[in-house]
Amino acid sequence: MNRWQGVVGWVQERSRLLVAVLVLLTLASLAGAVRVGVDNAVDIWFPDDDPALKAYQAFQEEFGNDEVVVIGVHAPDGVASPEGLAKVRQITQRAAEVQGVAKVRSLITTPSIRGGLGTLQVGPVVGETSTASDPALISAAVRDDPLMRQLLSADGKTTVVLAEMEAMDDIDARRDSILGELRATLTDHPVHYAGIGVIYAALNEASTQGAAGIMAASYLLILVLLWWLMGRWRPVLLTLGVVGLGAVWLLGMYGAAGRNINMVTMVMPTLVLVIGVSDCVHMLVHTAAASQTLSPEERVRQGVGEVFWPCLINTLTTSMGFLALTMATMPVIRDLGLFCALGLMTAFVCSVVLCTLMARRPGFTPLLRPQGWIQRCVDSLANLAVERPVRVLVVAGGVGLVACMGVTRIVVDTYSIDFLDAEHSVRLDSDRIESSYGPYTPLEFIVERADGVKDPQTLRAIAQWQRKMEAAPSVGWTRSAADIVTRLDAVMSGQDVGEIPQDETALAQLLFLYESDADAEMDRFISGDGTRARVTVGVPMESARGFDSAIRSLSSMAELPPGTTLTPAGYLPLYVRIMDHIVGSQLSSFAMAFAIIFILIGVLFRSLRIAVLAIPANLLPVLCTLGLMGALGVRLDVATVTIAAIVLGLVVDDTVQFLYRFQVESSRSTDQIEAVRRAVQKVGQPMTITTVVLAGGFAVLGLATIKSVAWFGLLLSTALVTALFSDLLVVPALIVLTSRRTAS
Numbered sequence: 001m002n003r004w005q006g007v008v009g010w011v012q013e014r015s016r017l018l019v020a021v022l023v024l025l026t027l028a029s030l031a032g033a034v035r036v037g038v039d040n041a042v043d044i045w046f047p048d049d050d051p052a053l054k055a056y057q058a059f060q061e062e063f064g065n066d067e068v069v070v071i072g073v074h075a076p077d078g079v080a081s082p083e084g085l086a087k088v089r090q091i092t093q094r095a096a097e098v099q100g101v102a103k104v105r106s107l108i109t110t111p112s113i114r115g116g117l118g119t120l121q122v123g124p125v126v127g128e129t130s131t132a133s134d135p136a137l138i139s140a141a142v143r144d145d146p147l148m149r150q151l152l153s154a155d156g157k158t159t160v161v162l163a164e165m166e167a168m169d170d171i172d173a174r175r176d177s178i179l180g181e182l183r184a185t186l187t188d189h190p191v192h193y194a195g196i197g198v199i200y201a202a203l204n205e206a207s208t209q210g211a212a213g214i215m216a217a218s219y220l221l222i223l224v225l226l227w228w229l230m231g232r233w234r235p236v237l238l239t240l241g242v243v244g245l246g247a248v249w250l251l252g253m254y255g256a257a258g259r260n261i262n263m264v265t266m267v268m269p270t271l272v273l274v275i276g277v278s279d280c281v282h283m284l285v286h287t288a289a290a291s292q293t294l295s296p297e298e299r300v301r302q303g304v305g306e307v308f309w310p311c312l313i314n315t316l317t318t319s320m321g322f323l324a325l326t327m328a329t330m331p332v333i334r335d336l337g338l339f340c341a342l343g344l345m346t347a348f349v350c351s352v353v354l355c356t357l358m359a360r361r362p363g364f365t366p367l368l369r370p371q372g373w374i375q376r377c378v379d380s381l382a383n384l385a386v387e388r389p390v391r392v393l394v395v396a397g398g399v400g401l402v403a404c405m406g407v408t409r410i411v412v413d414t415y416s417i418d419f420l421d422a423e424h425s426v427r428l429d430s431d432r433i434e435s436s437y438g439p440y441t442p443l444e445f446i447v448e449r450a451d452g453v454k455d456p457q458t459l460r461a462i463a464q465w466q467r468k469m470e471a472a473p474s475v476g477w478t479r480s481a482a483d484i485v486t487r488l489d490a491v492m493s494g495q496d497v498g499e500i501p502q503d504e505t506a507l508a509q510l511l512f513l514y515e516s517d518a519d520a521e522m523d524r525f526i527s528g529d530g531t532r533a534r535v536t537v538g539v540p541m542e543s544a545r546g547f548d549s550a551i552r553s554l555s556s557m558a559e560l561p562p563g564t565t566l567t568p569a570g571y572l573p574l575y576v577r578i579m580d581h582i583v584g585s586q587l588s589s590f591a592m593a594f595a596i597i598f599i600l601i602g603v604l605f606r607s608l609r610i611a612v613l614a615i616p617a618n619l620l621p622v623l624c625t626l627g628l629m630g631a632l633g634v635r636l637d638v639a640t641v642t643i644a645a646i647v648l649g650l651v652v653d654d655t656v657q658f659l660y661r662f663q664v665e666s667s668r669s670t671d672q673i674e675a676v677r678r679a680v681q682k683v684g685q686p687m688t689i690t691t692v693v694l695a696g697g698f699a700v701l702g703l704a705t706i707k708s709v710a711w712f713g714l715l716l717s718t719a720l721v722t723a724l725f726s727d728l729l730v731v732p733a734l735i736v737l738t739s740r741r742t743a744s
Contacts, residue, residue: 005305029252246347321649406627444570639708
């Protein structure tokens with residue numbers, strides 16, 4: 001009896017105690033799992049000390065929450081008609097009553113600057129009730145006041161009502177309920193919704209529904225595949241029960257740590273589910289293959305004990321691969337790595353305990369089919385590798401080179417609204433608002449000057465910059481304090497078009513008159529100390545790369561006075577910053593996973609040769625996966641950023657099983673080629689079974705409503721199939737060639 005069989009015997013002797021511990025841990029995990037919520041907000045991707053995140057938080061403290069729900073309202077007879085205005089008024093009033101909405105801006109509530117020569121009025125154009133004069137007043141205000149003009153489409157048939165969220169610390173937890181109440185109170189109006197918060201809410205919903213649906217679909221498919229491959233229901237139910245417990249423990253730890261599911265971590269239960277299947281299959285198959293002359297307890301000790309060490313190595317290497325993700329700069333990626341590693345370790349413990357206790361019972365081991373199609377296939381692949389190793393490696397090298405060409409075509413970008421299906425209501429609403437009203441996404445800039453921005457030179461430069469931007473085809477509108485000043489000048493001078501006064505005293509008088517009015521909103525455009533001016537630009541909904549291009553292009557148009565700085569602000573620069581974190585996270589996580597996994601293999605096997613043999617066979621699936629991404633145009637984004645490290649952590653499992661068995665067979669025979677054949681005969685069938693089951697389980701992620709998660713699953717499924725061929729062809733071919741060279 002080896003030491004691992006002794007461990008299995010120890011588990012058998014303490015079966016009742018261990019079952020009681022499993023039950024208590026499961027109950028405790030359920031209590032933590034029910035606390036898991038959903039959060040896809042932008043700040044989950046950034047470290048707390050990230051400069052871009054700090055700048056965004058400072059902007060919100062200065063100018064308030066820039067998260068706005070854009071409500072598109074269409075009136076066939078024109079928004080300025082009595083019917084159109086009555087509709088806008090009702091929507092405005094109802095939206096303002098929703099708890100969590102700080103303010104509503106619309107044609108009804110936006111202060112308009114109007115009057116005659118030497119007179120000034122500031123305030124909403126329309127009162128509490130609709131009157132015959134309302135359309136004329138609205139039309140005049142829209143024609144003359146730039147801030148009013150921004151709210152209406154060019155044809156006058158579409159307007160936007162902007163519901164500004166309150167600045168609150170728990171906005172991410174309350175956003176969904178606020179939007180739900182907003183939609184509920186406007187159900188009798190055919191309106192459209194858009195905005196960053198609306199996209200987040202849709203992603204939250206997709207994450208919640210997707211997680212439950214994908215988990216159920218994974219269980220169902222794995223159940224069918226396992227039954228087909230094992231030939232009995234009891235080992236199938238045992239396997240699913242084991243990995244199910246691992247998933248529950250994972251969610252329990254995740255909830256206890258105060259974490260919430262998002263579009264990246266929603267795949268954690270499925271990852272643990274499908275990876276945990278591998279250990280159970282190997283333990284049950286080897287128990288079934290043990291001598292029938294032994295007692296049930298002895299067969300379990302021999303079968304489970306025989307694969308205990310390679311399964312433990314698999315768990316350690318895969319867990320280390322996930323732990324490498326903790327080196328990423330993005331907190332959500334670090335969470336994925338840490339909790340997946342913990343989940344895999346707990347799943348291994350569950351596998352050892354429950355397989356040891358249940359496999360001794362009748363009918364809990366699979367029916368072996370040594371001459372079945374699976375065994376015939378793996379034997380054929382092994383023969384090919386042994387008889388034609390050079391050809392195998394040449395073909396593998398060619399596949400690797402082609403994959404490298406695809407890798408060069410990978411685009412690093414993220415596009416939140418594109419995570420949703422093309423027919424999703426949020427995408428359709430966004431398209432409708434952009435097509436009828438124009439670009440609605442606010443891009444913020446801060447113009448800063450130490451001695452104050454309320455001077456003629458700075459405001460004139462801002463006004464000129466706005467005119468340049470508005471001439472760009474991708475810009476819908478701009479707004480700043482310069483708009484207020486030019487409108488004030490027009491009203492007070494009786495001119496049709498105003499300008500920024502060149503005299504500082506005249507400018508100060510205009511601003512004094514405006515700011516003394518109760519309806520004035522200068523604090524929306526200029527900071528309290530007067531050193532920073534806010535300029536907002538309406539741009540189309542874009543990806544992070546597209547927003548980055550817009551920021552650079554629009555910034556280059558500004559010609560500001562010496563001593564004045566221009567800084568992108570608000571949400572979009574933070575969104576663009578995600579690209580830097582994606583690249584950094586991918587490089588750091590893969591490099592760390594690569595180093596840790598192969599060093600660990602060398603240490604655990606006590607063989608440099610084994611570690612070297614494992615490298616090519618596991619790099620090939622990674623290259624093929626990334627190459628396929630490039631060929632298919634799949635972006636490297638917040639959902640696929642972990643793909644390389646995870647693929648490496650997954651595909652190494654079968655390599656470890658094969659190399660361990662080869663090492664055992666080599667110790668029994670000096671014929672290396674015969675050792676390869678025996679290793680294939682021993683582990684080829686369970687390796688194929690686990691690959692089919694795992695590939696099928698990951699393929700279920702293709703059903704996810706979030707497109708990047710769907711690609712994530714399909715790519716992993718492809719990687720596992722590639723890894724199986726690599727393990728049954730490339731590794732044996734390398735062993736044969738190195739053995740021949742050593743012998744010669």
